[in-house]
Amino acid sequence: MGQTFLEFTFTPNPLQPAVDILIAELSEIGFESFVEKETSLVGYINEKDFNEEQFLELYVLQTGDFQITYTTKSVAQQNWNAEWEKSFDPIYIGEDCAVRAPFHKVRPVTYDIVIEPKMSFGTGHHETTHMMLQHLLETDISGKSVLDMGCGTGVLAILAAKKGAAQIDAVDIDNWCFKNSVENAARNDCPQIQVFEGDASYLKNKMYDIIIANINRNILLEDIPTYASCLKKGGQLFLSGFYLSDLKMISAKCEASGLQFLKKIEKNNWVAVKYVH
């Protein structure tokens, strides 16, 4: 509490693909969340994480391919939350699953996931979360042990719980996400979810039937061998958080770790992939 964030409003001309590239590049340098508006993109970063040199070197700002103007101002954390929550509409994944804030009303669905995102990533609006939810909806999870690595709001772990997973570990490196996942697991009445603050080093001597990781290309490339070593034979690994253009690199790492490609979903150049051990 009491932290200061920087709010950047970017106005690219034309809007796409600059907005997608901005989101990808800004995420890599610590921006935590984004609100896409009709003619602009608003991004937030904790003031203490902002490195101006890294920011100014971003390809999307350097290349002459897009015209991007931006403004910036400091905002208190609570204002940032209010802005984010105002922009959060309920979403449906297929016929059976909704992700919504506590104050939203939705039509009856089998999997009604209630998320208060606060500062965490994972409302189902981002392509990667949406596609991971799609993969989970298509998978038999009943009675399985699951790891949700980089859990954010805990949204993927909550769907796994609602689909009957026996036990779920949800892990995030960020303290805010850890706390938010604990709250959201309780809000959705999911006592089978245990939340931990940490990274792949948490995984010593653990084994799972299903591992889900929606993080980013570089962390995944580093951690795929660890995930593979924690996956039971026949177990499944779901990965997202990277672009289609990085799929070859990710699949090569998975194959070198004894995993076989099963299926992929694509949306706006993002991809979510399923592998089997």
Ligand SMILES: C[S@@+](CC[C@H](N)C(=O)[O-])C[C@H]1O[C@@H](n2cnc3c(N)ncnc32)[C@H](O)[C@@H]1O
């Ligand atoms: C793209 S968000 C995904 C959130 C959520 N799982 C979803 O699908 O919407 C990635 C999350 O991974 C976390 N993270 C980043 N690096 C990590 C690491 N090395 N180990 C564990 N979590 C990490 C971030 O804090 C963030 O919450």
